[in-house]
Amino acid sequence: MKCERCGKDFGDVEVEVCDECGYNFEEGKRIKKALNEHPEHSVSKEKATDLIDYPILSFILGILGLVVPFAIFSIIAIILGKKEAKERLKPFANLGFVFGIIGIAVSSVVIITIIISLF
Numbered sequence: 440m441k442c443e444r445c446g447k448d449f450g451d452v453e454v455e456v457c458d459e460c461g462y463n464f465e466e467g468k469r470i471k472k473a474l475n476e477h478p479e480h481s482v483s484k485e486k487a488t489d490l491i492d493y494p495i496l497s498f499i500l501g502i503l504g505l506v507v508p509f510a511i512f513s514i515i516a517i518i519l520g521k522k523e524a525k526e527r528l529k530p531f532a533n534l535g536f537v538f539g540i541i542g543i544a545v546s547s548v549v550i551i552t553i554i555i556s557l558f
């Protein structure tokens with residue numbers, strides 16, 4: 440969480456009062472509620488970007504792993520493809536996962552071919 444008055448970042452730690460400027464978070468929430476705003480808006484927004492990024496990233500890395508026979512892209516694509524994702528972006532994550540597996544297969548074939556051609 441971040442102090443809304445001075446901007447001090449507390450990371451994942453939940454604090455009641457900012458030790459930098461003395462801002463009271465509980466009071467701030469109450470005031471915001473009274474003003475009919477959403478106190479958690481900025482936090483959920485940050486999380487939402489993660490949920491969008493992972494499926495897209497998985498998808499891109501999955502394709503990259505197919506084009507470039509380099510297993511690391513495929514492995515990352517598989518890991519990211521298994522992460523929590525927004526419902527409407529799940530097809531991307533699933534494609535990234537599948538591309539990742541195909542990419543590893545392709546990489547293995549390429550590596551084996553290179554090794555065989557060396558002898």
Ligand SMILES: [Zn+2]
Binds near residue numbers: 458462
């Ligand atoms: Zn502060």
